[in-house]
Amino acid sequence: TQRLSRDRYQRQKPRRPHFVTAPSTHILIPIFSTSHMAKTGEMTKERNTRNTKIQCSKKPKLDTIVISSDDSDDPEACVICPGGTPATCLASTSYTPIKIDGPRLVIPAVDPLCTQLQGEAVVYNEGCDVYDATLSQTSVQANQNKFFSLQLLKDKLYDIYYVWFHWGRLGEKGSCSLTPCEDDIVKAKLLFEQKFLQKTRNEWENRRKFVKVPGKYNMLKMDYESSVENESDKFENIVKEIHKSSNESRLQPSLTEVMRFISDVKAMEKNVVEMQFDIRKMPLGKLKKEQIQAGYKALRKIENCLDSACFGSSLTDACNEFYSCIPHAFGRRRPDVINTREKIQEKMQLLEALEDIEVAVRLHQNELKVKNIHPLDRFYASLHCELTELDKNDSDYQLVSWYLSSSHGETHMQYRLELQHLFRVNKSEHAARFVSLEPRMLLWHGSRASNWAGILSEGLRIAPSHVPSSGYMFxxxxxxxxxxxxxxxxxxxNPKVQEGILALCEVSLGNMKKLVNADTNVIKRIHGYNSVMGQGRNIPDKKDNVILPDGVVVPCGKLVKSALVHSANLHYNEYIVYNTNQIKIRYLVKVRFGKR
Incomplete structure (x- = not known):
C-alpha cells in the first residue's frame, strides 16, 4: 500500500484503532483490521507487517532484560522487546528540530530501547514544554548509581499516546515499560506527571524551579532550545560536517590545522568519557550551563567538608549530590568517595572539559546560515580573533624560538618542544581594555587543546566564586x-598526536607581592598589590633579558639557580594576576612534544 497524500489524509480521517494485549506481555498494542488498512491505505508496509504478525496465534518472540540491582524501589513492569534485546538501547540520544513560535525547539528522539515505536512515534510537546525527563540518583553508601528516564510519546499518524519509562544503573541497559493510553492525552500526562512526582517529589509543572529532595532523584537539565536553523547543530554531526564539506577552506593550511586541532569535538568527547562521564544519559551539546554550575557547587561542599575534617554523612551526601548532577558510569563498582583534594581537582577538570565542549559546540553553530564556506572557516570567524602566521625569518619568530629553547626546565627533560607554527594574535576587544602597569612581561601560558576555543573567543578567565579553590597554589x-x-x-x-598550544601573553604585573611558599588565600592579603610572584629555585638569567621597543620585558635568558635555591618551594617562577584586563595575548604558539 502507498501512503496517502497530505490532502487526502486530511480529508479522510483514519479510524481509531482498538487495543489488544499481546500474549505474555504487559503492553497493549494497537490493532487495525486488514480490511480497514486495505481500504484507507494509511499504513506503511512496515507497520502493516508488524500488526499482521501480532494478530497471529503464534506467540511473538520476547526477551526480558535483567533488572539492575539499583531498581529494588522501582516497581515498574519488566521490559518487553519484540525481536530480542536491542544492542543499541543506550546509544547516544539524537534530536529532531521542529519549528514553533519563539525559540526553535529541538525534540529528543524516542529512546532507542523502545523498539516497538521507532520511526512511528515522537516525543510529545506542547509549545516549549517537552515531555521528556532524565533523572539521576547516586548513593555512595548503598552503591546506588541509577537513572530513570520518562517520555510521553505520540503516534505520528494518529492521536494515540504512550508513556515510556526506562530505568537502571548508569552505564547499563537497565529495564523499561511502555503503557498505551489510547487517545487519552489527559491519562498519559497524568501518568507521566505522577511518576515524575513520585521519583523527585517535585511537580512537573514546577520543574523549572526544581529542588533536589534528599533520597529522591535529581533532574538533569537539558537544553531543548536552539537559535540555529540548521540540523548540523547536532553534536554528532559537527565532525561529519568538517570532514565531508564540499567547500574548500580559504584559510592558510597551518591555520586550518590549528582550527581543526582546537575544535575537535570527538577528542573532547573521548576526554570526558575517560573521566567516567556518562554521555549516553547526558548528551554532549545539550548540557545546560546551570547543570555544570550545580556540579561546581557540589564540589565546593565537598571541599568545605575536607576543610572542616567532616568525613561522615556530610561528605557522602555532597558526593551523592555531585554524581546526581554530573552522571558517571562506574559499572558495578561503588561510586568513588571524593575525599582528597586531588580527587576534587580531577572532577574540576571534568567540569572544565564540559564547559569547553559547550563553548566549542556553540562556536560551531555560529553563522551556520552561511553555507558556502568551509565549517572551519566559519569556526575561525566566530572566534572574532585575527591570527597571522609569522615567517621563520621574522625577528619575532626568531625571538620566540630562542625563548622556547632557552627556558626549558631541567626537571622536564622527558620531552623537548619543537616550534611548529607561530601566530600573531590581534583581539581588538581585549586590546582596548588592556591596563598597562609596569613592569610588563612576555610570559607563557599553557592549556588543553579543548580550552583554546574559549580562550581565543572570550579571553583567559578567572574561576568564579562557586568553583572550589583546591589546586590553586596562590x-x-x-x-x-x-x-x-x-x-x-x-x-x-594526546599521546597519539603529541601536540599542544601555548600562548605568549603581555602581562601587566605592576606592584608584585613576592612569595616563596604557596598561599591558597593570598587574595585576601594583597591589598595594594597588582599581582603575585611565586619565586622559584630556577630563574632566567636577567642579563639576557630582551626589552621590546614598546617596553615589554622578555625573560629569555638561560635558566640559572636563584639565591633562593634553598628556601623556595617552587622549582620555577610563577606569576599570577587577578584582573583579566592585565592580560593581552600576543602570540599563539603551536608546538610538538618530541622525544629526547
Whole structure:
C-alpha cells in the first residue's frame, strides 16, 4: 500500500484503532483490521507487517532484560522487546528540530530501547514544554548509581499516546515499560506527571524551579532550545560536517590545522568519557550551563567538608549530590568517595572539559546560515580573533624560538618542544581594555587543546566564586611562567598526536607581592598589590633579558639557580594576576612534544 497524500489524509480521517494485549506481555498494542488498512491505505508496509504478525496465534518472540540491582524501589513492569534485546538501547540520544513560535525547539528522539515505536512515534510537546525527563540518583553508601528516564510519546499518524519509562544503573541497559493510553492525552500526562512526582517529589509543572529532595532523584537539565536553523547543530554531526564539506577552506593550511586541532569535538568527547562521564544519559551539546554550575557547587561542599575534617554523612551526601548532577558510569563498582583534594581537582577538570565542549559546540553553530564556506572557516570567524602566521625569518619568530629553547626546565627533560607554527594574535576587544602597569612581561601560558576555543573567543578567565579553590597554589587567578616547560605541562597532549598550544601573553604585573611558599588565600592579603610572584629555585638569567621597543620585558635568558635555591618551594617562577584586563595575548604558539 502507498501512503496517502497530505490532502487526502486530511480529508479522510483514519479510524481509531482498538487495543489488544499481546500474549505474555504487559503492553497493549494497537490493532487495525486488514480490511480497514486495505481500504484507507494509511499504513506503511512496515507497520502493516508488524500488526499482521501480532494478530497471529503464534506467540511473538520476547526477551526480558535483567533488572539492575539499583531498581529494588522501582516497581515498574519488566521490559518487553519484540525481536530480542536491542544492542543499541543506550546509544547516544539524537534530536529532531521542529519549528514553533519563539525559540526553535529541538525534540529528543524516542529512546532507542523502545523498539516497538521507532520511526512511528515522537516525543510529545506542547509549545516549549517537552515531555521528556532524565533523572539521576547516586548513593555512595548503598552503591546506588541509577537513572530513570520518562517520555510521553505520540503516534505520528494518529492521536494515540504512550508513556515510556526506562530505568537502571548508569552505564547499563537497565529495564523499561511502555503503557498505551489510547487517545487519552489527559491519562498519559497524568501518568507521566505522577511518576515524575513520585521519583523527585517535585511537580512537573514546577520543574523549572526544581529542588533536589534528599533520597529522591535529581533532574538533569537539558537544553531543548536552539537559535540555529540548521540540523548540523547536532553534536554528532559537527565532525561529519568538517570532514565531508564540499567547500574548500580559504584559510592558510597551518591555520586550518590549528582550527581543526582546537575544535575537535570527538577528542573532547573521548576526554570526558575517560573521566567516567556518562554521555549516553547526558548528551554532549545539550548540557545546560546551570547543570555544570550545580556540579561546581557540589564540589565546593565537598571541599568545605575536607576543610572542616567532616568525613561522615556530610561528605557522602555532597558526593551523592555531585554524581546526581554530573552522571558517571562506574559499572558495578561503588561510586568513588571524593575525599582528597586531588580527587576534587580531577572532577574540576571534568567540569572544565564540559564547559569547553559547550563553548566549542556553540562556536560551531555560529553563522551556520552561511553555507558556502568551509565549517572551519566559519569556526575561525566566530572566534572574532585575527591570527597571522609569522615567517621563520621574522625577528619575532626568531625571538620566540630562542625563548622556547632557552627556558626549558631541567626537571622536564622527558620531552623537548619543537616550534611548529607561530601566530600573531590581534583581539581588538581585549586590546582596548588592556591596563598597562609596569613592569610588563612576555610570559607563557599553557592549556588543553579543548580550552583554546574559549580562550581565543572570550579571553583567559578567572574561576568564579562557586568553583572550589583546591589546586590553586596562590588562590584563583590566571597563572603564567617564564619557564616554557612549566606551562607546557598544562597542555596535556594526546599521546597519539603529541601536540599542544601555548600562548605568549603581555602581562601587566605592576606592584608584585613576592612569595616563596604557596598561599591558597593570598587574595585576601594583597591589598595594594597588582599581582603575585611565586619565586622559584630556577630563574632566567636577567642579563639576557630582551626589552621590546614598546617596553615589554622578555625573560629569555638561560635558566640559572636563584639565591633562593634553598628556601623556595617552587622549582620555577610563577606569576599570577587577578584582573583579566592585565592580560593581552600576543602570540599563539603551536608546538610538538618530541622525544629526547
Amino acid at each position: 588562590d584563583k587567578g590566571v597563572y603564567f611562567a617564564d619557564c616554557v616547560s612549566k606551562s607546557a605541562n598544562y597542555c596535556w597532549p
